[in-house]
Amino acid sequence: MEHIVIIGNGISGVTLARHIRKNSDKEITIVSAETDYFFSRTALMYVYMGHMKFEHTQPYESWFWKKNRINLKKGYVQQVDPKKKQLVFSNNETLSYDKLVLATGSKPNKFGWPGQDLKGVMGLYHKQDLENLEKHAPNNKVCKRAVIVGGGLIGIELAEMLHSRNIPVTFLVRETSFWNGVLPAGESEMINEHIKENHIDLRLSTNLKEIVSDENGRVKSVIIEETGEEIPCDVVGLTAGVSPNIDFIKNSETSAEPSRSIETNRGILVNRFLETNIKDVYAIGDCAEQREAIGNRRPIEAVWYTGRMMGETLAQTLCGNRVEYKPGHWFNSAKFIDIEYQTYGWVFSERSKKDTELHFHWRHPKENICITVAYDKDTNKFLGINTFGIRMRHKIFDRWLTEERDVNHVMEYLADANFDPEFYRAYEKEIITKFNQENNTNIQPRKKSWKRIFAKA
Amino acid sequence: MKAIKNIGLIIFLTGLSIFTGTIFTGSFSLTTSEVEAFIQEKGYKSDVIRKELIKAAASEKELNIFDFSSRVRAAYQASNDHYDALIARYDAEKNWDKKGEQYQYKIYGKPHTLSYELAKKAGKGYVKDNAGMFWWLTFGLGIIGALLFILPNFVLLGPAGIKNNGIYLESATNRGWIAWLVLIYLVSFYLVLYFMADYVVNWTYILDPISEFLNGGQASQWFVYGFLYCVIMIVMAARMYIKYRHNKYQVVRTTSVLFFQIVFAFLIPEIMASLGAPGYDFKNAFPLDYDFFFEWNLDSLSQSGAIGIFILVWGMILTLIIVPVMVYFFGKRWYCSWVCGCGGLAETLGDPYRQHSDKSLKAWKLERWLIHSVLVFSLVMTIVTLYCYFSGAQSFLGINSQWIKDTYSFLIGAWFAGVIGTGFYPIFGNRVWCRFGCPLAAYLGLVQRFKSRFRITTNGGQCISCGNCSTYCEQGIDVRAYAQKGENIVRSSCVGCGICSAVCPRGVLKLENGPEQGRINPTEILLGNDVDLMKLVNQK
Ligand SMILES: Cc1cc2nc3c(=O)[nH]c(=O)nc-3n(C[C@H](O)[C@H](O)[C@H](O)COP(=O)(O)OP(=O)(O)OC[C@H]3O[C@@H](n4cnc5c(N)ncnc54)[C@H](O)[C@@H]3O)c2cc1C
Ligand code: SF4
Ligand code: SF4
Numbered sequence: 001m002e003h004i005v006i007i008g009n010g011i012s013g014v015t016l017a018r019h020i021r022k023n024s025d026k027e028i029t030i031v032s033a034e035t036d037y038f039f040s041r042t043a044l045m046y047v048y049m050g051h052m053k054f055e056h057t058q059p060y061e062s063w064f065w066k067k068n069r070i071n072l073k074k075g076y077v078q079q080v081d082p083k084k085k086q087l088v089f090s091n092n093e094t095l096s097y098d099k100l101v102l103a104t105g106s107k108p109n110k111f112g113w114p115g116q117d118l119k120g121v122m123g124l125y126h127k128q129d130l131e132n133l134e135k136h137a138p139n140n141k142v143c144k145r146a147v148i149v150g151g152g153l154i155g156i157e158l159a160e161m162l163h164s165r166n167i168p169v170t171f172l173v174r175e176t177s178f179w180n181g182v183l184p185a186g187e188s189e190m191i192n193e194h195i196k197e198n199h200i201d202l203r204l205s206t207n208l209k210e211i212v213s214d215e216n217g218r219v220k221s222v223i224i225e226e227t228g229e230e231i232p233c234d235v236v237g238l239t240a241g242v243s244p245n246i247d248f249i250k251n252s253e254t255s256a257e258p259s260r261s262i263e264t265n266r267g268i269l270v271n272r273f274l275e276t277n278i279k280d281v282y283a284i285g286d287c288a289e290q291r292e293a294i295g296n297r298r299p300i301e302a303v304w305y306t307g308r309m310m311g312e313t314l315a316q317t318l319c320g321n322r323v324e325y326k327p328g329h330w331f332n333s334a335k336f337i338d339i340e341y342q343t344y345g346w347v348f349s350e351r352s353k354k355d356t357e358l359h360f361h362w363r364h365p366k367e368n369i370c371i372t373v374a375y376d377k378d379t380n381k382f383l384g385i386n387t388f389g390i391r392m393r394h395k396i397f398d399r400w401l402t403e404e405r406d407v408n409h410v411m412e413y414l415a416d417a418n419f420d421p422e423f424y425r426a427y428e429k430e431i432i433t434k435f436n437q438e439n440n441t442n443i444q445p446r447k448k449s450w451k452r453i454f455a456k457a
Numbered sequence: 458m459k460a461i462k463n464i465g466l467i468i469f470l471t472g473l474s475i476f477t478g479t480i481f482t483g484s485f486s487l488t489t490s491e492v493e494a495f496i497q498e499k500g501y502k503s504d505v506i507r508k509e510l511i512k513a514a515a516s517e518k519e520l521n522i523f524d525f526s527s528r529v530r531a532a533y534q535a536s537n538d539h540y541d542a543l544i545a546r547y548d549a550e551k552n553w554d555k556k557g558e559q560y561q562y563k564i565y566g567k568p569h570t571l572s573y574e575l576a577k578k579a580g581k582g583y584v585k586d587n588a589g590m591f592w593w594l595t596f597g598l599g600i601i602g603a604l605l606f607i608l609p610n611f612v613l614l615g616p617a618g619i620k621n622n623g624i625y626l627e628s629a630t631n632r633g634w635i636a637w638l639v640l641i642y643l644v645s646f647y648l649v650l651y652f653m654a655d656y657v658v659n660w661t662y663i664l665d666p667i668s669e670f671l672n673g674g675q676a677s678q679w680f681v682y683g684f685l686y687c688v689i690m691i692v693m694a695a696r697m698y699i700k701y702r703h704n705k706y707q708v709v710r711t712t713s714v715l716f717f718q719i720v721f722a723f724l725i726p727e728i729m730a731s732l733g734a735p736g737y738d739f740k741n742a743f744p745l746d747y748d749f750f751f752e753w754n755l756d757s758l759s760q761s762g763a764i765g766i767f768i769l770v771w772g773m774i775l776t777l778i779i780v781p782v783m784v785y786f787f788g789k790r791w792y793c794s795w796v797c798g799c800g801g802l803a804e805t806l807g808d809p810y811r812q813h814s815d816k817s818l819k820a821w822k823l824e825r826w827l828i829h830s831v832l833v834f835s836l837v838m839t840i841v842t843l844y845c846y847f848s849g850a851q852s853f854l855g856i857n858s859q860w861i862k863d864t865y866s867f868l869i870g871a872w873f874a875g876v877i878g879t880g881f882y883p884i885f886g887n888r889v890w891c892r893f894g895c896p897l898a899a900y901l902g903l904v905q906r907f908k909s910r911f912r913i914t915t916n917g918g919q920c921i922s923c924g925n926c927s928t929y930c931e932q933g934i935d936v937r938a939y940a941q942k943g944e945n946i947v948r949s950s951c952v953g954c955g956i957c958s959a960v961c962p963r964g965v966l967k968l969e970n971g972p973e974q975g976r977i978n979p980t981e982i983l984l985g986n987d988v989d990l991m992k993l994v995n996q997k
Contacts (some may be wrong), residue, residue, distance in 0.1 A: 011922070019981070022981070038924040040549075040921065043920040043921075043922075043923035043924070046621075046925060049621070049623070050622055050624050050625045050627070051621040051622070051625065051928070052625060052924060052925065052928050056928045057923070058924075059924065059926050059941060061817060077797070089529070148816065152700045164622040164623070194616075197616060199552070199614060213942070304921045304922075305918055305919075305921075309983075309985065309986040312981075312983075312986055312990070313986065316994075323989075324987075325987075326987035326989070327985065327986060328986055328987060328988055329983070329985070331917070331918065331985055332966065334963075335961045335963070338617065338618030338619075338703075340613075340962065340964050342963075342964070368616075391916070391964035392969070393917075394916045394919055394984055394985070395917050395984060398879050398985070400983055419916055420967075421704060421955060421958050421959070421967060422706050422955075422968060423706050423709050424705050424706075425705070427781060441883050453971075454971070454972055
C-alpha cells in the first residue's frame with residue numbers, strides 16, 4: 001500500500017490526512033516534533049488567558065486517529081533524502097515514504113537584534129512558546145513589564161494575553177499606525193485607539209535597537225532605536241512576522257546534486273499543483289511558496305484558511321484526481337482585543353492600493369464599529385469589504401464577488417449580508433445614508449430576504 | 458474596586474453563614490392542648506399517637522430542631538409499630554375483623570414531612586420573633602454582598618466584550634477546592650430541602666411575613682425555595698448583564714427568563730393561592746411538570762371550577778400544540794433558555810460553570826440513552842396513572858401506580874433534577890439535568906432535530922477551530938466539529954443559549970430561524986476554496 005508521510009500536524013497536514021482517508025485506503029503517517037496531537041495554534045492565546053485548557057484546543061479526541069488509521073509519529077525530521085525516499089530523524093531513526101508532504105508551518109522572525117536569544121525573549125508560535133511564556137510571565141509579580149516588538153496580528157494577541165493577567169505591556173510598532181500596511185487609515189486608527197483604551201503602552205514609529213541582559217543572561221530591558229530610551233522589562237515578545245520553517249530542508253540540500261534537492265526560496269517552491277521540483281514531494285500550508293503569486297495573493301500565505309484549502313486540494317491529487325490549487329475569493333478574520341474584524345475580497349491600505357481603488361468608509365460615532373468598502377473608480381465594481389464590530393455573511397460576499405456586483409448593489413442589499421447575532425442593532429441605514437451623501441446616489445436599503453440568501457448562485 | 462469586591466464577598470459569606478446558622482437556633486415545644494389541636498386537625502384516631510406526641514412535643518425541655526424532629530419521628534414510629542404489632546397478632550389469630558380495624562390507626566407519610574408540620578407550629582425563638590431583622594441579616598446581606606462582588610466587574614472587566622479571562626485559572630471555576638465546597642453546600646441544601654425539610658423550618662419563619670403578604674398563608678419550605686430561587690436569579694442576572702453587555706441576545710434572553718421565573722413561576726401561583734385557586738405555573742409544561750396528571754392534581758383542578766378546567770385544558774394545549782409549534786418556528790430555545798425556570802437558574806447561577814459539560818462522544822451517547830429513557834419513563838408513568846385514575850385500578854400493565862409515581866418523584870424529580878441537576882453545577886456544568894434528564898427537553902429536542910426552522914448557521918469557511926464555542930457550550934455539543942467543516946449545527950440538545958456565537962472570536966456562528974430547506978448542510982470542502990472542487994466533492 002502506498003505510504004504517504006506528512007511532516008507537520010498543523011491544519012494543513014491534518015486536513016490533508018483526513019481527506020486522503022475519506023477518499024482512499026492509503027497508509028498515512030503524520031510526523032511532528034511539537035505535540036502528540038493536532039491542536040489549534042490560533043487558540044494558544046486562550047490557554048494563557050484561562051479561557052480554555054490546552055486539551056480544548058485539540059479539535060479531535062485521541063481515538064480519532066486510530067479509528068481513521070492515521071499513524072502519528074512524534075520526532076524531529078533532520079533530513080529529507082529524496083533519492084532514498086526516506087526521512088532521517090534527529091535520533092537517527094529513519095522512515096521511508098512513497099509520497100512526502102511538507103507541511104511544516106512557520107517560525108517567528110528574528111532580525112538579528114542584539115540579545116534576541118536571551119532568557120525571557122520569545123516568539124509566539126509553538127506550544128513550547130506558550131510554556132515559556134507561562135514560565136517567564138505567570139503574573140505581574142514575576143513579570144513587571146513586557147515589551148512586544150512587532151505590530152501584527154500575533155503581536156496584538158500577545159499584548160492582549162499579557163494584559164489579561166494585568167502585566168503592563170509596551171508595544172513597539174515600526175509603522176506610523178497599527179497594521180497600516182494592511183488596513184486603511186481609518187480602521188488602523190480605530191485599532192490604535194482601542195489598544196490604548198486597554199491601557200497598553202502603544203509606541204508607534206518605534207524600532208527596537210537592542211535587548212539588554214542582566215548578569216544571569218536574562219532580559220533586563222530594551223533600548224529604543226529612535227530615542228535611546230531604555231525600558232526595563234522581564235519579557236520581550238518578538239512578533240515581527242513569521243517565515244517558513246524549512247531550515248532542515250535547506251540543510252538537506254546536497255551541493256553535489258543540486259537537481260536532487262528540494263528547491264526553496266523563502267519557502268518551499270511549489271507549482272499550482274503544490275508539487276515541488278522533486279517528484280512525489282509536495283508542500284502545503286505556511287511553508288509553501290507559490291512560484292507565481294495567485295491573483296492578488298502573496299506567494300506565501302501564512303494563514304489558517306489557506307493551509308486548510310491546500311490540504312483539501314492536495315488530497316484530491318494524491319488520491320488520483322490531479323487538481324490545481326485554485327483558491328476562491330480572499331477572506332480572512334481576526335480579533336483586535338475586543339474588536340472583531342472580517343474581510344472579504346480585497347481592500348488595500350493606502351500604502352499598497354492602486355489609484356483606481358476607491359474606498360467608502362463609515363464609522364460609528366461612539367462605538368468601535370466601522371466598515372470600509374473598496375470599489376473600482378471607473379466601473380464601480382465591488383472589490384472587497386473590511387468590517388469591524390459587524391459580522392458579515394461569508395456566503396453572500398463570496399457570491400457578490402463571483403457575480404462581480406457593483407458597489408451600489410452591495411449597499412442596497414447589505415442587510416442580506418449581516419451576520420450579527422439576533423437583536424443586534426443594524427447600521428445599514430446609517431451606512432447607506434452616508435454613502436448616498438458622498439456619492440450623490442439614492443440607494444434605498446432593502447430588507448433582508450431569506451429567499452435571496454438561499455438563492456442558488 | 459478590588460477592595461469593594463472583597464468587602465462584598467465578606468458580606469455575602471456573612472449573610473450565608475447567618476442563613477445557615479439559623480438552622481441551629483430556636484427552641485421547639487408545644488403545649489398539650491396545642492398537640493391535641495394538631496391531632497384533631499389531622500384527624501388521627503389513635504390514642505397511642507396522642508400519648509406519644511404529647512410526650513415528644515409537649516416537653517419542658519428546650520429542644521432544638523434536631524432533637525425535636527427525632528422525638529416526633531420516634532413518636533410516629535412508636536405508634537405505627539404498635540399497630541403493626543397488633544395487625545401481626547390478629548393476623549396470627551386469624552381475627553380478620555380486628556385486624557382490619559387497626560389500619561385506620563396507621564399514619565402514612567414521610568416522617569420528616571410529618572415532623573415538619575408539627576415543627577412549623579412548635580418553633581419559638583429569636584429568629585421567629587425578629588423575622589424582619591433576620592431577613593436583612595440573611596437575604597439582605599447575601600444580596601448586598603453579592604452585588605458588591607458583582608457590580609465592580611463593570612469597570613474591572615474593561616471594555617465590553619467576551620471576558621472569560623482566568624476561568625481556567627481560578628479554583629472556583631476550574632473545579633478547584635472552592636468549586637467542591639460549593640458543590641457540597643448545594644447538594645446538602647437540596648438533600649435537606651427535599652428529604653429533611655423540618656431541619657430548615659427556621660428559614661420559613663424568616664419568610665413568613667412576605668408569604669403572608671403575598672398569599673395570606675405562612676411560608677413553607679417550597680416558598681423559601683421559590684423565593685430564594687428568584688433572588689439568586691435576579692442577582693446572578695446582574696452578573697450576566699455586565700458580562701455579556703455587548704451581546705444583546707444575551708441581555709434580552711436573560712430578561713426573559715427572569716420575567717418568567719418571577720411572574721409565572723413565583724408571583725402568579727402565589728396570588729392564585731391567595732384567591733383560593735390552585736397555584737399553577739402556567740409555563741411549566743408536562744412532562745417537565747411530571748405530576749400534572751397525578752390524581753391529586755386532577756382532583757384539585759376538577760374541584761376548582763372554571764379556573765381548574767382552564768388550567769387542565771391549558772396544560773394540554775401547552776404540551777401538545779404550543780410547545781411543538783413554537784419549536785418549529787424558533788427552536789427549543791424559546792422554552793429552554795427563554796422561559797424555563799430550570800434553564801433560568803442554569804443561565805444565571807450556572808453561567809460560571811458552563812464550561813464543565815463533557816464534550817466527548819461518549820457523553821453524547823450517554824445523553825441520548827438517558828434523556829430518552831426518562832421521557833419514556835415519564836410517559837409510562839403518566840399512562841399508568843391516568844388509566845388507574847379513570848378505571849380505579851391499582852396498577853396497569855403490571856405496574857403499580859403509586860409505586861411508579863413514588864419512584865419517579867424520588868429518582869427523577871428529587872435526585873436527578875435537584876440534587877444532581879443543580880448541586881453538581883460546579884463540577885459537571887450547569888445543564889446536567891437539561892441535557893441528560895429533562896423529559897420535556899427530550900420532546901422539544903426531537904421536534905427541533907426533525908421539524909424546525911432553527912439552526913446555528915456556520916459562516917462559510919471562517920472557522921479557525923479554536924474551540925471556544927465547544928468549550929462554552931453548556932450542552933456539551935462539540936460545536937467546533939461542525940463549524941470547522943462549514944456545517945450548520947442542528948442538534949436536538951441545543952438550547953439556543955447563544956453563548957457559542959457570543960464567544961466565537963471570528964464571527965462564525967449565528968442562531969437563526971430560516972427556511973427548513975438547506976438547514977442541514979454537510980460539507981467537505983469549505984467555502985473559500987476552488988468552486989469547482991466544492992461542486993465536485995460536496996455534491997457527491
Ligand atoms: C498565535 C497565532 C495566532 C494565529 N491566528 C490566526 C488566525 O486568527 N487566523 C489565521 O488565519 N491564521 C492564524 N495564525 C496562523 C495559522 O495558525 C497558521 O497559518 C497555520 O497554523 C499554519 O498551519 P500549517 O499546517 O501550515 O503549519 P503548523 O501549524 O505550523 O504546523 C507545522 C508543524 O510541523 C512541525 N514541524 C516543522 N518542522 C518539523 C520537522 N522538521 N520535524 C517534525 N516536525 C516539524 C511543527 O512543529 C508544527 O507542529 C495564527 C498563528 C499563531 C502563531
Ligand atoms: S450549541 Fe450554542 S446555542 Fe446551542 S446550547 Fe451549545 S452554546 Fe448554546
Ligand atoms: S469559536 Fe468560532 S472560530 Fe472557534 S472553533 Fe468555534 S466556530 Fe470556530
